[in-house]
Amino acid sequence: MTNSIRLAPTVRLLNGVEMPQLGLGTWPMNDAEAAVAVRTALNCGYRLIDTAENYGNEAGVGEGIRASGVPREDIFVTTKFNRQWHSIAGVRQACEASLKRLGLDTIDLFLIHWPNPDQDRYIEAFQGLGRVLEAGLVRAIGTSNFKPAHLQRLFDLGLVPHVNQIQLDPYHRRDDLVAIHRTKGIVTETWSPLGRGNAMLRDPAIEAIARRHDRTSAQIVLRWHVQSGYVPAPKSTNAERQAANLAIFDFALSDDEMTSLNGLGRPDPNMKDADEFGH
Template sequence: MNTVKLNNGVEIPQLGFGVWQVPGAGTEAAVSTALEVGYRSIDTASAYGNEAGVGRAIAASGLPRDQVFVTTKLWIADLGRAAARDALRASLDRLGLDHVDLYLIHWPAPATDAYLDAWQTLEELQAEGLTRAIGVSNFLPEHLDRVIALGGTVPAVNQIELHPALQNRATVAANAERGIATEAWSPLAQGAVLTEPAVLAAAEAHGVTAAQVVLRWHLQKGTVVIPKSVTPSRIAANFDVFGFTLTDAEIAAIDALDRDGRTGPHPATFNG
């Protein structure tokens, strides 16, 4: 498994497993399958309502704690100094862990500046060992700059909606300029890009699935990526993306699919 070294030296597996929209009752089984397949990074959030299932699967796996990279997120309702601290402790209780590897502010919710207060608490939580790295999710360049202007820790990760139909190039460039790793959520655009001729042509050329092509595109771009599925065969297939390499021409053809293909809320206007 390739890893990406974050700006504080912590390494995150480049390919992880996401559990957004995985029902709480099915989370333990899905994560258990992912860990059996070989995934070693699990991405959840308090807002998903499935942290407990993630924790049970990790405990049942028998894997040493330091072999599973766990990410969770701070929800909008908990932005603020004291609330953020309580929220992480509640997440740790649900996960059954004494720390996470990455803690993210889930959305900037720019109607207020509460994410700035929350960031200062995240710095304290990292210093206390409750999370190994801290970062953000769905932040635009202007939100990143306001956090960095506080003069403390630069976010290690910015997790954003990113796929061939929404390549978020300005934010990806801003992340790179600031030493922030880009992580893609909804990397397959909820399936919307899997019938694109450029994707299907590459899949046929390499004898792989369309989803494998798109995930390989992400990996070759250097992006951290967290596909989600509850189907065991797809969980396994999404992990089997290291046996082929897309050509420059295939990458360029997929790059050309960029458009306003957003599947989720816009960070500039979403306030929960």
Template sequence: MAPSTVPTVTLNNGVEIPQLGFGVFQVPDDETAAAVTAALETGYRSIDTAAVYGNETGVGRALAASGLPRDELFVTTKLWNADQGYDATLRAFDASLSKLGLDHVDLYLIHWPTPARDLYRESWRALERLAGEGRVRAAGVSNFQPGHLRRLTEEATLTPAVNQIELHPGLQQAELRAFHAEHGIVTEAWSPLAQGAVLGERAIADLAARHGKSPAQVVLRWHLQLGNVVIPKSVTPARIRENFDVFDFALTDEEMRTVSALDRGMRTGPHPDELD
């Protein structure tokens, strides 16, 4: 599939993000360039990394080696908790940009709200500055709950374009997604397959057999039809290609409801109120 056929979602500032991207969470830096290269060769054009992943350098190597025009790529990275605060955020962004070998990123996110530290509003002011300077095409957050979002925007000039959250059939976050829709914030799903935990569900296996697809492809298709931006991760070239091959079938409304019936509040990561 050509990258141009991947649907895009328009953010609240008019920037378009590919609805299907490639994540590199927990990929060692020395394996990252190969994984990202495989993703780019498959057709992915959106790459999601973070300072704390320790692999921005590997991402940058793959982007540079690809020879792809910069305007065909959508690169996301994230501010780590220890670097929150206005000045610290600006320094951390410069460090990420240097590792990536870029002069701007397409999306920069505050990785966690860390409410106990109460610095995310200062960090957001720094993101607003970076967006104003054109060094960040879109600014957003990750793992923010409705209360964090309300507090963040009280004195802000920008509304986050994206909130990247843990979201999969076992944890569907309906209240948070409704808040996003009301406020023009795009929902982006990390751990979209629950690290594989939902792939053994009988209902998903049955849908996969019905469509001649894998359970992972069914779950990714469910995300896309919900309107989520989704960033599956793999280091296996065959799996990278499989996760991209989700545009030639569709789930019916009844099948969507079947997957949505699997919600049980199952987290694979920490609760945002508990991480500091």
């Protein structure tokens, strides 16, 4: 079985760490669901697992990692911490607590989950990330849901995250953020890469491209992500769907197809605003 597994390629972060270009998202799985989903995903070839303190499933993710039999050094684990830890000392506490729940010695990528500008402590939180990176508790650091103004305050202090994980899909393009990421060498990781619900996957333009390639709409959208240079982390507890989501590295979309998908962006008044939402 091992010989037939096809792994995702990797992208190189600013500090030289290699990150798989497709992962498994685990929200809103509970511990029991995460343990099974992580094990099946790793066994079919996933090497990037994304969790968070706020998901409440880090223990299950750790259990799934151990049950998979995949060597720890081959797995890239991302987790995130909540607003109460936004201080230099707080990040160390959050990191140690996540490591304990996961049952791991190191976290591969540690993220500030939301900027929470109302409490205005995300600068200190990022400085705290630098400390746990220096201490060897984590291998890479970054942000999640940071908007251009939040990132700019980091840049003004000479601070640059390795990754910014944001909501992004063909309907939610985020071109302003992506341009900043590319200028600074920040990797764009995408949550809810297949959209919320099934509306986007039923878009006639996406379905037409899927028929042309004899693929599912989800595979077309995920291919769009990786071909755009993003790192998508789709959530699935279904082993067959996990395998299908990973099977996107043996075909390519044409320039015209990418242009078609790039033209699907639209306003979404229900999209969470990181200036107002956070935990």
